[in-house]
Amino acid sequence: MTLRRKWEEKFFHGLSAIVTLLIVLVLVHLVWTIIAKGASSLSWKVVSEPPNGSFYFTGEGGGFLNAIAGSFYLAVSAVILSFLVSLPVALFLNIYLIKVPRLLTACRFFLDVLWGIPSIVYGAFGFLILMYLGYRNSLGAGIITVATLISPIMIRSMDEVLKTIPIGLQEASYALGSTKTETAFKIFFKQAFPGLATAVLLAFGRGIGDAASVLFTAGFTDLVPHSLGDPTATLPLFIFYQLSSPSESVQNLAYAASIVLTLIILVVSITARLLKPKR
Amino acid sequence: MILSRRLLDNVSSKWMIVCLSFFLILPFAIATGLVLKSTGLLKENSFIHLITSSDWSPSEGKFGFLPFIVSSLWVTIAALIVSMPLCLLAAIYLSQFAPKWMIKFMHPVIDILAGIPSVVYGVWALLVIVPFVRNTLAPLFHTDSVGYCILSGALILAVMSIPYILNLLLEVFRQIPIELGEASLALGATKWETIKKVFLRKGATGILSAYGLGFSKALGETLAVMMVIGNVVQIPHSVFDAGYPLPALVANNYGEMMSIPSYDSALMFGSLLLLVIILIINIFFRYIIYKSIAL
Numbered sequence: 001m002t003l004r005r006k007w008e009e010k011f012f013h014g015l016s017a018i019v020t021l022l023i024v025l026v027l028v029h030l031v032w033t034i035i036a037k038g039a040s041s042l043s044w045k046v047v048s049e050p051p052n053g054s055f056y057f058t059g060e061g062g063g064f065l066n067a068i069a070g071s072f073y074l075a076v077s078a079v080i081l082s083f084l085v086s087l088p089v090a091l092f093l094n095i096y097l098i099k100v101p102r103l104l105t106a107c108r109f110f111l112d113v114l115w116g117i118p119s120i121v122y123g124a125f126g127f128l129i130l131m132y133l134g135y136r137n138s139l140g141a142g143i144i145t146v147a148t149l150i151s152p153i154m155i156r157s158m159d160e161v162l163k164t165i166p167i168g169l170q171e172a173s174y175a176l177g178s179t180k181t182e183t184a185f186k187i188f189f190k191q192a193f194p195g196l197a198t199a200v201l202l203a204f205g206r207g208i209g210d211a212a213s214v215l216f217t218a219g220f221t222d223l224v225p226h227s228l229g230d231p232t233a234t235l236p237l238f239i240f241y242q243l244s245s246p247s248e249s250v251q252n253l254a255y256a257a258s259i260v261l262t263l264i265i266l267v268v269s270i271t272a273r274l275l276k277p278k279r
Numbered sequence: 280m281i282l283s284r285r286l287l288d289n290v291s292s293k294w295m296i297v298c299l300s301f302f303l304i305l306p307f308a309i310a311t312g313l314v315l316k317s318t319g320l321l322k323e324n325s326f327i328h329l330i331t332s333s334d335w336s337p338s339e340g341k342f343g344f345l346p347f348i349v350s351s352l353w354v355t356i357a358a359l360i361v362s363m364p365l366c367l368l369a370a371i372y373l374s375q376f377a378p379k380w381m382i383k384f385m386h387p388v389i390d391i392l393a394g395i396p397s398v399v400y401g402v403w404a405l406l407v408i409v410p411f412v413r414n415t416l417a418p419l420f421h422t423d424s425v426g427y428c429i430l431s432g433a434l435i436l437a438v439m440s441i442p443y444i445l446n447l448l449l450e451v452f453r454q455i456p457i458e459l460g461e462a463s464l465a466l467g468a469t470k471w472e473t474i475k476k477v478f479l480r481k482g483a484t485g486i487l488s489a490y491g492l493g494f495s496k497a498l499g500e501t502l503a504v505m506m507v508i509g510n511v512v513q514i515p516h517s518v519f520d521a522g523y524p525l526p527a528l529v530a531n532n533y534g535e536m537m538s539i540p541s542y543d544s545a546l547m548f549g550s551l552l553l554l555v556i557i558l559i560i561n562i563f564f565r566y567i568i569y570k571s572i573a574l
């Protein structure tokens with residue numbers, strides 16, 4: 001009996017360790033495969049020039065600057081827009097609603113549920129609004145859709161940071177005669193700054209990598225967009241479209257673009273982790 | 280001076296309320312928009328007929344959603360069957376057995392896995408999983424498969440759902456009071472016995488909720504699955520058949536949906552189905568989680 005218990009313990013200890021190792025190996029294998037496959041097609045030319053000439057037939061001539069620039073324009077603007085609405089909501093939850101715990105819980109619940117809505121539904125809804133208003137696919141429409149998609153994530157991660165600020169700090173600020181707004185922006189904002197930066201970076205990562213929501217709303221083009229009304233290419237969609245090409249040299253550019261996208265995500269995730277305040 | 284401070288306070292708190300209201304209204308707005316757009320389809324066909332018919336030929340005005348619903352269920356359930364035990368074992372290891380440095384190392388790993396875009400998973404699945412299913416798994420079960428099938432979609436979906444479910448499970452184990460485990464260890468139980476008899480029982484509802492939320496997350500996943508599942512309109516009979524899940528239907532056909540009557544209405548009905556199923560699952564399991572934390 002004792003022997004069996006001992007072996008059972010050893011078996012499950014080992015098994016669970018192997019599974020954990022397996023998860024690490026999947027990540028290593030994924031990053032390695034992406035880099036190994038695309039490295040030979042990655043050059044300064046493909047990341048610095050938009051497509052031209054017979055690009056889509058032979059893979060020669062130009063690169064995918066349109067997608068890189070489009071993705072950055074889209075994700076950066078969406079993050080800024082989302083920040084402008086997410087920070088007030090997160091602050092509101094922690095300054096005003098903190099006195100009404102039931103309502104606070106209800107709001108958090110609601111935002112968590114909102115987080116669960118898949119991006120394809122946001123995309124379809126964005127497209128619906130576009131059709132209704134009579135606009136065509138554009139950078140502006142993409143920005144608004146992505147901003148809506150990443151806001152629940154941003155609000156909840158900001159909320160998690162603001163939650164940890166002791167209530168005493170808030171009370172001290174009121175005692176000195178500050179208004180709620182001053183407390184929010186001078187005390188909470190400063191105190192939580194590193195955590196807020198993490199929230200923003202995570203939202204940026206999600207925004208730049210999402211394809212299903214921009215599929216309907218941002219469109220696709222060979223040109224680098226110059227205004228909010230222009231359609232724009234994005235990296236995920238560039239990868240997706242180029243992979244369906246029958247020509248191998250065109251597919252190779254998709255692999256090169258995958259490296260660029262993966263590196264962006266790696267940098268963003270690691271920076272976010274480094275900025276995150278220790279618990 | 281005092282007046283402007285008051286004014287600022289007033290304006291800023293109003294703005295906060297406006298922003299919050301926007302998000303509170305959002306899901307209702309999405310649902311209403313999709314319902315309005317799908318009424319055209321619902322007028323011509325009954326709801327029951329739409330979701331039970333498998334006759335899909337948009338150019339003849341026949342819209343049967345059954346193949347898509349069945350494909351979605353197959354791929355999602357198969358994915359969960361693979362990822363559920365893996366996530367549970369990893370969560371047990373990280374919360375009970377793992378040394379400190381290992382936990383420190385694993386957190387960024389999970390974060391990065393969660394952050395990798397769907398399309399990159401798709402590329403990896405095309406390069407690794409599809410050949411693996413075609414050359415290794417299919418011969419193992421004595422069938423032929425081109426590799427673009429439910430199983431490939433399920434495997435990549437399983438990998439993608441790991442960081443999400445694992446994070447939820449770690450949170451569940453964190454909620455269990457440490458004294459419970461200590462009491463069991465003090466009575467002479469081994470660590471594994473403690474996990475089995477105390478942690479898994481105490482955390483049962485939490486674990487179930489994590490799986491439920493993982494299910495709804497996987498159900499809405501679009502791009503990676505769409506790249507490897509084959510996209511053939513049929514009711515699959517084995518995991519080696521190609522399938523066509525709901526999100527892929529919506530994403531693939533938006534280009535031509537304006538040229539066929541009622542097609543746009545049908546695609547919006549597809550999104551609506553997805554939204555409603557996911558919202559119901561989310562609300563149910565989130566409610567259980569919130570309830571268990573409050574207690």
